[in-house]
Amino acid sequence: MATCDRCGAQESMPYQCRLCGGTYCSAHRLPENHDCPGLDSWGDPDGVFDSGFDDSVDNPGGSQGSFADRISIDTGRGGVLAYFRGNFTYLFLGLMWVTFLLQFVVAPALGVGAFTRDWYALFTVTTSNPLYVWTWLTSVFSHGGFTHILLNSIVLYFFGPVVEQRIGSKKFAALFVAAGVLAGLAQVGASLLMNPSWWGQPLNPALNVGSAVLGASGAIASLLGVLTVLNPNLRIYLYFIIPMPLWIATALFAGYSILVSSAGGIGAGGVAQIAHLAGLGLGLAYGAKLKREGERAPRQLQFGGGRGPGGPGGPGRRR
Incomplete structure (x- = not known):
């Protein structure tokens, strides 16, 4: 006997959704009957379901319509932007690497050397100029x-595709960007609380x-928090070798950040420990909200990780 993820009914012949992997009874087996999150990330980038009849319906006379109509971007299921539906993880990965090239190739070629005052003002949130609003975003994708x-x-x-598949691309993008920004501001804010004279210096x-x-470690830590709440016993392979439940990996990550920051300061080792903890906390809170709303994560997942969100990086405090 299996339990329906939607209504809790016992089902001797359960159905498994192909979009989200959940288990459902006959009454809730269709994606639209169990509010399947996979519907939000479903796309038809090749236009398989776009027969072309829509244009004739909107324009029965056969004319081409206005110039604005002809150049408008189709954001529907078969439009250009459909390629981004369900793929924000890879979009953000691409933005990280593009920003990396801007930091260490394009900027120096234009006379803005790496780790100079102007470079910091473009790519990092600093205690010198925390109100440079553009850096709140650029710092998330800089390394x-x-x-x-x-x-x-x-x-x-x-981590990214798993969370994006479960909560949808829009919520995933909002969580990633918001957590990344707030994590960076939390680190800088904590630094200024401890050293008020740093403002403007x-x-x-x-x-x-x-x-x-x-x-991006603060943003990535929020993904870790969401998954930990939705499925704490999810099995992962740390360093691609060591198997453990996700909740243990999260506890180790949080414990390490707390221990290091307590012993050596909030930026010990050149790593933004407060940013890590802030991102993780935001993810845990958002995961709890999703769980109250009935969201679930996959029962099984096997993947390896690096050193965990927030590996070693560049100058100052790294996330």
């Missing part, structure tokens, strides 16, 4: 070095003055 972006990319590659790493934050 301090190749190892930093590589490890974050590995973790996002494995130029960064001076040699004298340990000021703090700069960059990286």
